[in-house]
Amino acid sequence: MVVKSDDNKIICRCEEVSLGTIKDIVHHFHCSSREVKLRTRAGMGYCGGRICRTIIEKVVQDINNEKVSNESQLSYRPPIRPVTFGQLGGSENDDES
Amino acid sequence: MSDLLIIGAGPAGLSAAIAAAEEGLSVTVIDEFPKAGGRLLGQLHQEPNGEWWNGIQKGEQLSQRAHQLGVTIQCEVSVYDISQSKNGWEVYTTRGEYKAEKLLLATGATESPIPVKGWTLPGVMTIGAAQIMGNVHRVKPGNSCIIIGANVLSMAIANELKLCGVNVKEIIIPKADITSNEAGNPEQVLSSLMRLTHLAPTPILRQLGKIGKMVHPKIAIRLFPKKGIRMFDIPLRLKTAALEIVGDRFATGVRTVNIKANGEIDHTSEKVVDADFVCIAGGLTPLSELASIIGCSFKYIPELGGHVPVHNEQMQTNIPGLYVAGNITGIESAKVAMAQGRVAGLAIAADITNDWEQMETSINKAIENVNITRDKALIQFHPGISDARKKFYQKSEVNLTQISKIKKREA
Structure with a gap:
């Protein structure tokens, strides 16, 4: 029985970043979750990291043997929901996204 | 401009709206979902006494009561940014801008x-x-x-x-x-x-x-x-x-x-x-992204489901004029969220009228009710919630001047 590696499973769905890619980056650069995000675009897609943020933080913390901190490394930035340029510009009925 | 804007029309948000409106505040509640009720909408289970807890019905009762009191509830409104000004809060949404003197985040939880x-x-x-x-x-x-x-x-x-x-x-x-x-x-x-x-x-x-x-x-x-x-x-x-x-x-x-x-x-x-x-099913964690962009301090408390905005028992955060209630403060049952909502609604009313003395008894009673509800909760999502809460509130750095004044006078 061949044990298939889980490294090709997707972590960031929007940017299609795999677990293996994230692990490699952390091992290679000994870096923070923020650096992982900047190097791989994990958590920078359409959803704004709403789904994968906690997983990225956890994987990085585990590999680096760190405790969970009170403040997140992967900060939230507005807009925290996908919005159209029309909505950003103040047009209330722009639903053509 | 409303006295109070509540983000989230779930058990906490609606209960807060009712409590605040009963004290005469003008209240607006907004929610992303097409229907008010939040997590209540999904809930249907039998309690130990054999009665069914019908969340949809409960949500409708809360919405109706809020409407009777003149609360405006608007659904399908997503907040994407918030800023604070001298006069209060400016909240940017997919349906335009909302302004309010006080802001309550009752955004609930998200799934891990x-x-x-x-x-x-x-x-x-x-x-x-x-x-x-x-x-x-x-x-x-x-x-x-x-x-x-x-x-x-x-x-x-x-x-x-x-x-x-x-x-x-x-x-x-x-x-x-x-x-x-x-x-x-x-x-x-x-x-x-x-x-x-x-x-x-x-x-x-x-x-x-x-x-x-x-x-x-x-x-x-x-x-x-x-x-x-x-x-x-x-x-x-x-x-x-x-x-x-x-x-x-x-x-x-x-x-x-x-x-x-x-x-x-x-x-x-x-x-x-x-x-x-x-x-x-990975469990629930507080949905606190709005508290984060506003600049709240956070604490990581595993018993409460993850990172929660720092707040006190009156549901005030460390940002003046910003309150939290419900699952954003930790994962607990809808009944606890409703009890917390009432505390927040009353505390905000006291904050706006600047009459903490008058409201003190009712706020303390509402806080007591949160604790009783918590102890009786059917579903404890994480073990050790009560203890973790007590520790958290004892250490809480949030001490609004009015509250501490009252406490000092008592002492």
Whole structure:
């Protein structure tokens, strides 16, 4: 029985970043979750990291043997929901996204 | 401009709106979802006294009461940014800008993901999504399903899916790896289920709770049958792990394997179990992104489900004029959220009228009610909530001047 590696499973769905890619980056650069995000675009897609943020933080913390901190490394930035340029510009009925 | 803007029309937000409006405040409530009620909309379970808790009905009652008091409730409004000005808050939404003197975040919780291999296939959803499809939209996601992730939430929703006519084939756990955490460890899963209170919503959980007082989880998991135990007639299999979700264009089943008490995999037992859809249940965590962009301080408290905005028992955050209530302050039952909402509504009324003295008795009574409700809660999502809360509030750095003045005078 061949044990298939889980490294090709997707972590960031929007940017299609795999677990293996994230692990490699952390091992290679000994870096923070923020650096992982900047190097791989994990958590920078359409959803704004709403789904994968906690997983990225956890994987990085585990590999680096760190405790969970009170403040997140992967900060939230507005807009925290996908919005159209029309909505950003103040047009209330722009639903053509 | 309203006196108070509440983000989130769930049990906490609506209860806060009612309490504040009863004190004469002008209140607006906005929510992303097409319908008010929040997490109440999904809830349907039987309480130990035999009565059914019908969340949809409860949500409607709260909305109606709020309407009677002149509260404006607007749905399908998503907030994407917030800024604070001298006069209060400016809230930017997909339906334009809202202004208010005080702001209450009652955004609730979000589900924690567990990335199982194949989880991006169509037909894979979170357990909460399946609940919303069934109970709110009245759409059956499929005829049969497998649930990956054994916790209080997944067991409650498994029963709801069964009531919707779905054949829930089994509740299993994810394969242990760096992303699945304790959810993939049979002993830890059983241990957290065993710590449930004697008030747990099902006889089997109550039994587990009793056993938990006598037997160490390490021994209990060894005795746990490989075939699992039945709960609401659904097999709960803590010694079966999901290796991957299979399917070509959409999910058609789960490749599972037997595991031992210590998590060791028995590869000879590998098989594929067919299902129309697959639910992943990773538990809940406070949805606090808005508190974060406003600049609240945070504290990581595992018992409360993760990172929570720092706040005091009056539900004030460390940002003046910003309040929180409900699951954003920690994962607890809807009843606790409602009680917290009332505290927040009253505290905001006191804040606006600047008459804390007048309101003190009713605020303290409401706080007391939160504690009583918490102690009586049917479902404790995480063990040790009460203690973690007490510790958190004792250490809380949030001391609004008015409150501390009252306290000092008392002393």
